[in-house]
Amino acid sequence: MNAAINNEAVPYKGTVTAMTDTGITVQISGRLGILTIPWRMVLSNNKVEVGQTVYFSLSLLEVMN
């Protein structure tokens, strides 16, 4: 990347659509895609349920090569 780009993480919202023993799947609001991540990356006060809303911060993906 040559141009100076300020690519900081910005807030996103999504809905939990599926859960397995290993992690959860989130449909990102605005049909921006699907995120599947392990449980270790999920912060929650109580047991997670399908349909709950999640918040997260994400930067844009920068392609390296």
Added chain:
Amino acid sequence: MSMTPEAVEQHKDDFAVACCRVEAGTILGPANFEDPALFDDLVESGLLNLDGALKIKQVLGSKLTKTIDALNAVTREVVDKVTEADPAPAVPTASGPLPVAAASPAFAGDRMVRLHIAEGKNIQFEFPLGLPVASTAPAALATAPSAAAATAPAKQEEVRRELKNLTYKIKEIKLGKETSIKNGVLTLRKNIVAEAKDQSPLVTDIAVDIITPDKRNIFTNTMMDVCPIATKLEGKLGTGITYELDGVVMLLTGTDVAGFQIADANASDGILEERVKWGRPGCPDHNDIILRIHATIKEGVRMERPGPLAAHKAADYIVQEIREVLKSVPQEEASAVRHYRDVRRHGKPRVVVIKEIMGQGAMHDNLILPVEPAGFYGGRPNVDLGNLPIMLTPNEVRDGGIHALTCITPATKETTRHYWREPVVTAVAEDPEFDLVGVIFIGSPQANTEKFYVSERLGRLVESLDVQGAIVTTEGFGNNHVDFGSHIEQIGQLGVPVVGMSYCGVQGALVTGNKYMDAMIDNSVSKDGVESDILEENTITPEGAAKAVAMLKDKMMGIPINKAKNVWDIEVQNENYEKVKKSHKL
């Protein structure tokens, strides 16, 4: 933002910086100073220059001779007097201090305990006899000052348990008609794979191959575990005699029928040579022959708890046959003998090691205390045990008391072999200046409510142990840092000095923090501080363990530990290790 008198008292060793415009003639008081917590960011952004800045305690009550603007440091040029109360400041100068794990040189030779009590009654002092609070030389925990030594009870070493570890050197592995170990050659029965497959209906295929050190430039599926091959000849885990194969490790890999890697999140599949940090405690060594067992499991179960567990079960069936043969190899043929002892060093500071292990479910799980060393059967999953703290002896850990269901984030997870050669347990158990009371394993559940439940139990357990120091480690990163922070808080609240170890780097930066988390070792060694997908790269090393031990000793002796930089920098770790190496003569 000005400061309160209480905040000034707490920060009196920090730099004095004006929080707002201060006119000449003002007597400097708490209201004139900026909060030092903001300095790192201010310096980094170029808003603040600390060159020549004086400490708050040096200028408190001094009269300003020149008007200064906000965010200007108070220097000698602008005050009428400087109070030189403390001739040996322990805090390093402004020019780029790095967090120091070793003893600060400012303390060298300073062998005085200085107590100043202005007023008070019913004051009682208690010093642990093995802990020479008067001395600050790095090696001083052992060499108590003569005064203390005279009154200390005789040094007592009590050996609670002994474990004899015999190793048998394997030079070659081949597949053949029946399993045997002869003249350094391990032959594995070819048709065992069919039987291994039948161990679980979820396993559809098992494949075994042998990888010699010169043939590592091959593809590997995600590595689920690296496991030593060892068996009990006498006694239970942690006692008696264990026979171990040297020069060979079992590597378990796995996919499902559709070809997906088991738990396809940060999988370590790729070219074997590049995907392993060779020589790490939890990895194959540079010269090890690898017995690779690949398990294929049914579609749809790779992300569920029974799937990965079935792969471990099938692999253990093969290893168990080798164990049975190993039992009959004469002990005289052993190439080396090691003695592990559970020693209690009475009179030395009592220390506990706490290892947080994953317990969010599926392969975020570990089997505790199987029947065979690093085995499968008999081991109880920490998830089923409610992730509550469980005490193991150092010998039980070193005798394969933990079978890890290693999977996600290969660079930061600890494999079964990691526990077999756990560097922190070894470093603390072998340190003649510590009395290691045991190793606590505590799982990390998913929901925060459960995390705090288990963490409070840990707090009460540690309280009952009456320890004088603790090291808390965790594998992986993510939500387990919530309970990791809570464990340290629970222990810190008891007044017990505690050191934390985790992979953090940039990607795994801690999501929580508290005031007890001031002595931390980062396991990250990747250049950019991001998960590298290389097996065990960012786990605890013997070097990291040495740093943790040094840091704990410093903290127990009251030596201040410098604040970490606010931006992750690999150089801090390297410099700290160099300092520890020098001061502790490693």
